[in-house]
Amino acid sequence: MSSIELKNLVKKYGDGFPAVNDVSLDIADGEFMILVGPSGCGKSTLLRMIVGLEDITSGDLLIGDKRVNDLAPRDRHLAMVFQNYALYPHLTVFDNIAFPLRLSKGKHTEEEIKAKVHDAAGMLELEEHLDRKPANLSGGQRQRVAMGRAIVRDADAFLFDEPLSNLDAKLRGQMRTEIARMQRRLGVTTVYVTHDQTEAMTLGDRVAVLKKGILQQCASPRELYDQP
Ligand code: ADP
Ligand code: ADP
Numbered sequence: 001m002s003s004i005e006l007k008n009l010v011k012k013y014g015d016g017f018p019a020v021n022d023v024s025l026d027i028a029d030g031e032f033m034i035l036v037g038p039s040g041c042g043k044s045t046l047l048r049m050i051v052g053l054e055d056i057t058s059g060d061l062l063i064g065d066k067r068v069n070d071l072a073p074r075d076r077h078l079a080m081v082f083q084n085y086a087l088y089p090h091l092t093v094f095d096n097i098a099f100p101l102r103l104s105k106g107k108h109t110e111e112e113i114k115a116k117v118h119d120a121a122g123m124l125e126l127e128e129h130l131d132r133k134p135a136n137l138s139g140g141q142r143q144r145v146a147m148g149r150a151i152v153r154d155a156d157a158f159l160f161d162e163p164l165s166n167l168d169a170k171l172r173g174q175m176r177t178e179i180a181r182m183q184r185r186l187g188v189t190t191v192y193v194t195h196d197q198t199e200a201m202t203l204g205d206r207v208a209v210l211k212k213g214i215l216q217q218c219a220s221p222r223e224l225y226d227q228p
Contacts, residue, residue, distance in 0.1 A: 001188055002064040002077075002156040003029045004050065009059035011045050011213075018057070019045045021213035027191060032183055034204035034221075035193045042213040043193045047159050050191065051080045063156065074104075079155035083162045085146040087134040094130040097121065097148040120148040123182060140171040144178070151182070157189040164199065176202060201225055 004027040011020040020042045027033045035043045048054035050061065052073035061068050068076055087096050097117045101108045108116070121127045124144040134142055143163060150158055163179075164172045180203055183190050194200055200207050201221040208218040217224070 001029050003027060003031075003062075004157060004189060004191065005060075005062040006046075006050075007060040007062070009046070009049060009061065010057045011042070011049060011054065012057045018213050020049065022059070023210075023213075023215045024059075025208055025215060025218060027189060030187045030189055032190045032192065032203055032205045034200045034207040035191065035210060036195070036197075036200055036207055037210035037216075039195075041210040043210055044161055046210070047080070047161055047191060047193055051078050051159050052076050077153075077156040078159055079150035079153050079157075080159040080161065081146050081150045081163045083165055085142050087142060087145055087149075089134050092131050092133060093121070093126060093137070093145050093148075096134065096145050097126075097152050100149060100153050116152050117148075120152045123151070123185070124148050124178070138171075139167050140175055143167065143171075143175055147179075147182070151186065155188065157191065158183070160190065160192040160194075162193055162195065165195065172196075172199075179203065197225065 006023055006025045009020055009023045010018050012018045023046065035046065037043055045054060049056050052071065056069050063076060088099065091099070094117055097120055098113050101113045101116060118127070121130055124147060126141065126144055126148060129137065129141060134145065137145065146163070164175050167175060176199055192203060204221050206218055207221055207224050209216040
């Protein structure tokens with residue numbers, strides 16, 4: 001587990017207006033930080049910079065006490081859950097969740113992999129579905145598999161990019177509860193991008209509001225949404 005510190009982060013694509021413009025934000029160890037703002041305000045770019053999928057134009061990114069600007073994604077020990085889940089259709093649920101462990105060759109024995117996958121599946125109530133393929137799962141179950149693949153890596157932080165946006169309202173509510181429970185149980189630092197005010201209110205310790213790449217404010221949901 002780790003804190004994440006953004007210091008004057010800037011991202012420019014070409015010569016245009018910066019997509020992320022001098023953003024500074026301290027995310028505490030174990031904190032659940034929500035990123036909100038209109039489409040195009042730079043939320044995904046910021047998340048991708050943190051996970052290492054996007055170069056940083058200027059500024060510093062610290063995970064724990066370590067500057068990670070130039071670290072490869074695999075060396076940042078973060079787990080990102082994407083909007084479209086990106087599951088492997090030909091692999092079972094078990095093998096989808098085990099995939100990141102098998103990627104780091106030789107690091108885990110088959111025994112360890114089995115134990116870790118069963119742990120993650122237990123937490124996400126996927127144990128009965130481990131032999132199934134993604135095509136035979138509901139949307140909510142697929143989303144859980146995507147989360148399983150993230151938590152199985154023992155990451156120092158989770159990054160979520162609108163993970164519930166493809167689900168219907170009922171499932172969204174259920175998954176929201178599960179994410180909240182899982183985050184509390186694991187106590188993992190989390191950065192979560194959403195459009196949904198209910199998600200921001202119920203999940204976030206704090207909510208950071210972005211507009212045109214600029215951080216407008218960062219406050220608890222109560223301060224932000226319960227203003228008289
Ligand atoms: P959000 O996630 O809040 O919708 P994005 O981070 O996707 O916003 O985009 C922020 C800005 O950066 C937008 O103006 C978008 O057009 C631009 N942008 C995003 N990705 C690229 C890219 N690969 N090349 C050029 N411009 C990009
Ligand atoms: P490889 O470099 O072995 O081909 P990938 O290209 O899939 O593997 O990923 C490169 C590195 O990026 C991985 O070793 C992993 O640490 C990291 N990575 C991949 N997917 C994610 C993810 N969803 N969240 C966080 N890090 C990831």
